[in-house]
Amino acid sequence: MFLYIKVSFYNTIYYYMCVLYKNNSMTQKIWFKKKSPLHGSGLFAKTNIKKGQKIIQYIGDKVTKREGDKRADKQIRKAKKDKNNGMVYVFELNKRYDIDGDVDYNFAKFINHSCNPNCEVDIIDNEIWISSIKRIKKGAELFYNYGYPFDTDFVDHICKCGSRNCVGYILSDNDWPKLKKYEKKTKTKSK
Numbered sequence: 001m002f003l004y005i006k007v008s009f010y011n012t013i014y015y016y017m018c019v020l021y022k023n024n025s026m027t028q029k030i031w032f033k034k035k036s037p038l039h040g041s042g043l044f045a046k047t048n049i050k051k052g053q054k055i056i057q058y059i060g061d062k063v064t065k066r067e068g069d070k071r072a073d074k075q076i077r078k079a080k081k082d083k084n085n086g087m088v089y090v091f092e093l094n095k096r097y098d099i100d101g102d103v104d105y106n107f108a109k110f111i112n113h114s115c116n117p118n119c120e121v122d123i124i125d126n127e128i129w130i131s132s133i134k135r136i137k138k139g140a141e142l143f144y145n146y147g148y149p150f151d152t153d154f155v156d157h158i159c160k161c162g163s164r165n166c167v168g169y170i171l172s173d174n175d176w177p178k179l180k181k182y183e184k185k186t187k188t189k190s191k
């Protein structure tokens, strides 16, 4: 009994140490969270950041693909009912597992989307990292392209990033040609 209490005490300490570490409280943070002019909260550079630097890990519950799909579908259904609730935090880690980042200790979930991003998402050693793809000045908001596919729901994700090359929707840049083609077709139809 005594041994059991001792083991679970150390397990609990270990768990909270991991959460603290994952929360980046024990490492040097190069980002901070504040209200974004674009949407809700965002993450911002705390220092100048050079190109190709790992900034923050996208952490959360590691779940099987099946569970990840279930959680994402649930979130999408919620979002359809309430437009203010459009946040899906499930990220693909690999062919077997997803990361559901909808946890308090995941600050990477606050990064907004841009059509002209300064960051990208990389899988490094089986971890999801947000890294810089250009030099970022201290104080600038961090963005990556969410990579949403061009599907039947694309119009539901209006982009307000305000960059010069904004395509108007939160959409993977791989699918921008599809959007252009679609817009050309719908324009000629309406003439």
Ligand SMILES: C[S@@+](CC[C@H](N)C(=O)[O-])C[C@H]1O[C@@H](n2cnc3c(N)ncnc32)[C@H](O)[C@@H]1O
Pocket: 036, 038, 039, 040, 041, 042, 086, 087, 088, 109, 110, 111, 112, 113, 114, 158, 159, 160, 161, 170
């Ligand atoms: C994962 S959250 C990002 C953090 C969010 N700002 C917050 O405070 O929770 C994703 C949601 O933020 C909003 N968002 C992010 N980037 C956007 C953009 N470029 N234009 C419009 N809305 C955006 C959308 O509602 C999207 O569903």
Ligand SMILES: [Zn+2]
Pocket: 114, 115, 116, 159, 160, 161, 162, 163, 165, 166, 167, 168, 169
């Ligand atoms: Zn945009």
